[in-house]
Every structure is written in C-alpha cells, then in structure tokens.
Amino acid sequence: MGKKANVIILAGFLGSGKTTLLKQLLAYEKEHNHKTAVLMNEIGKVSIDSDSVPEDVPLKELLNGCICCSLSDQLEKQLWGLCKENELDTLIIEATGVAHPIDVLDACLSPYLIDDLQISGIISIMDAPRWLNRESMNVQARMLMLEQVKHADYIVWNKTSGLTEKEKQLLMNDSTRLNEGIPSVLTDFSKVEISQLFSLTVKKRSEHQSVSADKLKVKTFVYSFKGPVNKELFENWLRHVPSSIYRIKGYIQFKNQIHLFQYSYGLPTYEKELMKMPLRLVFIGEDLNPDQLTRGLNEVESESN
Template sequence: MIDVYLFSGFLGSGKTTLLKNMLIQIKEAGLKPAVFMNELGELAIDSDEVEDGVPLKELLDGCICCTGSEKSEAQIQTLLAEETFDVLLIETTGAAHPVEALDAIFSPLFAEKLNFRGIVTVADSKRWLDRDRMSPQIRSLFLEQIRHADLILANKMDLLDEKEQGDAVFGMQSLNSKAQIVQTANSKIPYKLLQNLSAGTKGTVEKAEIGKLNLNTKVLRFEQPVNRERFEDWLRTLPETVYRIKGYVPLDGDKYPHAFQYAYGMAQWLPEYMKMQPQIVVIGEGIDGVELP
C-alpha cells in the first residue's frame, strides 16, 4: 500500500516549504514520492516548486474538500493508474478543512491501495498569537486545521521571543492535546516524524466551504518591470485581509521575473533563471480594490 500524508494549514503557513523538504528526504530514503496539490486560484504557482521527475496532479481554482471532491478523486485515480510510487503527499489549499479533504483519499475507487498515515498541519505561530484579529470565519478555519491534526508544526518560531514561543505552543496544545507538536522554522522536520504517524479517528465536522469564508483570489498581471523598493512600499499599504500573494514579479534590470511569496506582511524573493509569466495571485477577503501600483 502507498503511504499518504495530508498537509494542511492556513495560507502562507509554510506547507509548500514542508512539501519540498519532504520530497528531498523521501528520495534520500530510497522511496519514490508523488504529489497532489490543490491551489486556490487559476495559476499553478506552488506546483512550480515541485521538481521534475516527481509525479504531480493538481486541482486549480477549486477546493479539494467541497465541490472539487469528485475532480480530486479523478486526479488521484489517474495518478495511481499512470505512475508507480511509494508515498503520496497531498497539499491542500489554505482554505480547506483537513477532515473534509479526506473524502477524496477514502474514495471506494482506490481506498484499498492507500494507507493514510495522518494530517500534518503547519501552523503559523505568529498568526496564532494574533488570531483574535481574524474575521470569525477565518479564525474558525484556522483553529479547525490545528484541532484535527495528527502532527502540528508550530512554524516560524524564529520570529517569536521565548515567551511568545511558549504561549503559542501551550495554546495549540490546549486546543489539540492528542497531536504531537514540533517547534519549527522553515517547516524543517525529519521524514521519520511522518513515518511514525498513526492517524486518529476523525469525527463529524461542520463544513466551511470557500464561499462561506469570503475568500477570493485575484490575478494581477505586470505590463512592465517594477522597482523593487516601490513594489515593497505598495505591499505595506495592503489591508491586513490580504493573506497571501504568490507569483512572479519582473524587476528593473533583471532578465527574468523573480519568484515572489508574501504572507502575513513578510515578503520573500527568489531569483528565477527562466522566463515565467509576470503575474501574481492575491488571496484574501475584500480584495476587489487591490491593484498593482
């Protein structure tokens, strides 16, 4: 049977970084991984992080956990039919309830082929401390992702002082006392932690579909290169309800657009060495008025 791990967590928490770390370690262990990714938006930005040679299927602009469940089943079934692999890593969109996402995994079409090991939730520790500033619907989803985890990564601990670290870990532990909690920076954990997982029984949960969360996506396209300082000044003007930005930003003087990630007020730039579409996906609440500078 194929071991299956589901990576959950709110937008910008570090799920894709965890995915990349695990792909490296799984291959070093002599195993072949495959990936199923769910992205909230029209563009396959996160899937660009999956290296060549790793079987990959995607569900774009939909949710693995609600209306996209049948599409997810079809994608996983195709993956099983076309590829041979030992481990399947499923990365859900930040708007997905982790328990609802299990519907696609436990499809009667292929359930006997899959050994579900557990839900790994990447929790942004800084966002945890500021959770009361979220809208009620978003906060509820954020807490549910932690509540139903079998393993919790209290991520971005390097951004907190010692007291804040303790408050974050104690709070998450109070919410989910059954899960192991690991303090991390950049989602770094050994693959052995996943191998030791044993999924618990999940109870009935109330659905929290994307529409109820008022989350929207918006694609912004660049007509010409931008000045990096001016672009970062623009980021500082964005409302707090912009939870995530990802894509490729063309900068003055550079041949290729830079890979760009933004979450919780923090930006990350990575150089690219090939021609990518100069555009970004903005994810958040009430983002209709968000436009490029």
C-alpha cells in the same frame, strides 16, 4: 492486490509554509529511493508552487477551486489516476490554505481508492505569529485555523524565531488544549525531523477492522456487506449512530439496486449506481468503535435475510 501508497496531507493557512515542507519531504523520499507523487490544489487559475516539484516526480494539479468542496469529485479521479499510472510508496497532497482537513481526508477515502491508499496523517503547518494574532482575522479564518490545529496528527508551529519564550509557551499550551497527545514542534522554515512524519503510517487494514493507528486523531473504519440489505432496517440503524461520526461513504445494495451512499452532519443521500461496485462503507470520525459498528451492521444484514 498491490501495495498501498501512504498519503500525507499538508494542511495549513495561506502562506504558512506548506510548500517549504513539501520540498523537504520530496528530498527525503528521493534519498530513500521511494516513488512519490504530489497532488497540489490552488484556489486560483494558475499554479504558483508547482515549480517546486522536480520534473521526475508525478504531479497533478487541481486549480480554480478547493478540493474539499467544488473539486472533491475531481480529487478522487486525480488520485485514482496517480495510483494507476504509478506504483507509489507515498502520495503527498498539498491542500489549499482554505481547505478543512477533515474534508480533504474525506475526499481521499473514496470507495474506489480503499485498496490503493492508506492515510498516514494530517500535518498542519501553522503560521505562529498569525495564530497568536488571530483575533484580528475574520471569524471564518479563525475557525478554519482552529480546525487545522484540532484535527492534525502532527503540528508544525512555523516562523517562531521572533517570538518570546512566553509566546512559544502559549503555542505549546494551545497544542495541548486543542489536540492533546499529538506531537508539535516550534521551528522556522518548516524544518522538522522528516522521519517523524513518516512514523504516522497506519496499520495494515484487515476486514472489519479500523484502518487507523492509535496515533491518528481521526479514525477510519471499513465495513463490507455480504449482499443486499433492507433499507428500512439500515436507516433505523443509521438514526442511532454516534455524533462523533463525521462522514460515511460507499456502496450499499437495496433489493436489486446498488446505491452510492453518503452521510454527512446527520444527513444521508443515495444515488443510483449503474455499475456493479464492491458493497462496503467507509466511516470517518473520532473514537470510532469498530466492534460496535460491526455488530450493528451484522444485525441489519441478518435481519434483512
């Protein structure tokens, strides 16, 4: 198995400064002789920011849609292509400003990519004046900005030079209130200590262990099956999984048929898979208990045989 590429997800509302931070990340990577690739997502049909990526940096673009909804399948294919075509140290995803960070993370954790990628963290770049005046925005926009703060592993409060000390304190209070323990910084032009962003790197994954470091707000966990299981026993176990699990995806075998399994907001779906795929599930959520999940699925396996 080759080395894994660290994935950094740049989240943040439209115009918050994601591309400005991307340029700094790429300069840092070049200075350290790291092989880096970029995946950029634009809602429109034409890419606006791709010119900011140097020609020697592998780049793929997803246009005319959002990678967390209509383009999620294409994202997996593009990530797979970047991994197979390049031996990467780092892969940076600049999501569209209307993307939910958890959905972007979910799309990155494809069963095809478990052996190629490890999630370093979600960096949310927030337009500070817009955040302070968010009550003037529509409900959907306010909720999205809230989620971008809540699920970040590092918060960049950008465009703060014109703010009062009281307003700056409000930003830091919001960081603590919504996402306690996560580092945040007040800045302009998205200037941050870049090395801090790379300190979020996850621990090396081993079988039946969590793949996230303690610093990550959202945890991931991988479980590998030894063989087929009984569908009724599995679904009975599934009914009791904690609500803190946002997503489950991967491949599971019932009798002689392998299925692509996906679980979101309490609803499971199964799709027959014609190819022989590794039998493993990826879990995404908060406060995951790997030991408890492992015990439960071990019981499903043992009782199936």
